[in-house]
Amino acid sequence: MHKYQLDSPKPPIFEQIEAERLHRKQRLAAALRLFARFGLDDGIATTITARDPQLKDHFWVNPLGMSLRNIRVSDLILVNTEGKAIEGDKSANPAVAIHCQIHIARPAVVAVVYAHSVYGKSWSSLGRMLDPITQESCAFYQDHSVFDDSTAVEIESEQGKRIAKTLGEGKAVILRNQAMLTVGHSVDEAAWWFIAMERACQAQLLAEAAGNPVILAHDTARLTYHQVGLHLVGWSNFQSLYQMIVRLQPELLT
Template sequence: MASNLVLNMKPPVFSSIEEERQHLKQKLAGAFRLFSKFGFDEGVAGHITARDPEKKDHFWVNPFGMHFSLIKASDLILCNHEGEVVEGNLPVNRAAFAIHSQVHAARPDVIAAAHAHSVYGKSWSSLGRLLDPITQDACAFYNDHSLFDDYTGVVLDVEEGQRIGKALANNKACILRNHGLLTVGQTVDEAAWWFITMERSCQAQLLAESAGKPVLIDAENAEVTRGQVGNTQAGWFQFQPLWNRIVKEQPDFLD
């Protein structure tokens, strides 16, 4: 029954570009509210972007300096791949532009990308290691995440963003050493969910290794499990309960 429910639940289909754009912006604003609830905000750091459904070389992003907990759909700004704000009155985070413009350019299949300085993600990133398949949830990233094994300061140069995009390759996530996590998806829902569950997987491995030596799931079963919990549909579906929660708790972000 559960597997049939997942198969029957799919992202919505829209009758117009305007309708799709509004839905995209609402999902983006909702993701920011959830990131705030989960403590992924750190000053002005962090950004989630979503490719515009019509202007494929433009993306929607949070305004620089606005707290995640305050963001509404109407606050989002539209930025082109040259870093120019073409819709909205507030500035764009230069790091958001440098990273996300190059990720979107390198991955035409990606609709959304998420990056934040979450506590466990940045803690794990300092180890310069990939996550191990120590839990069912972590298997979502088995052979499907990479490591950007460098740190040269705040990312303000598009060349650095290009190197991050190259390190991401065709994976759903990338660990940016000494920096944090980056996740991508074919929907805002998927990219946001991968970030949330990857952050928790970092937390789980840090806790497990502090207690002893974790037992790894064998490669064959880790691969099978990734196919079950780490596919695009699963990523979208697992975000839906969180979406329903934030809509009920904070419906003002839909404006």
């Protein structure tokens, strides 16, 4: 199993705030386009936020009601911790209040991803965490949780605080009967974890429909986690997707 060595590609380090801001916005626009391409754009629910590198209590986000298939860097809006638009002529999804509370609780988190994906919301109805049945699902082993009081459509900051508490220091939380949410130290990482978790949900749903999948032993699952579940691995996995979507849809960068 591949291990990420010291000479592996690493996230860029910026000397200028403007360059880092543009980089995050480009990654955010690309992630939103990829979510549309992968069928993760269910109505207006899909929301991705990216912390501004200078105004750390402000976040870039996709505007409410705009198709993710058409998102450009120039379409992104900047909101404060109350979800109010500070820059941009559109409004944000009220669900951004949940994102803001997670950003507040986790200062190291750069991006938060939330979507009502088909396999994610199907798995969420079981009220269970994912089992380590594949190498990919081990990325979430002992690093995700289930928020089990999502009994109604709530988009208030108080619910965001409860979700942030349930998430803890993990990379993902399954919102029972609703959706999934992932976080990362970069937009790249957070987006990849969501895509990977959606696929892990799909794999386990298929496996359980066919029979009784074998669950990896704790020691094996933990070892695999340290090979596929670290920050750098999440970032690295996103790079080929970014290159692909920019080549196919270069206008997203404008």
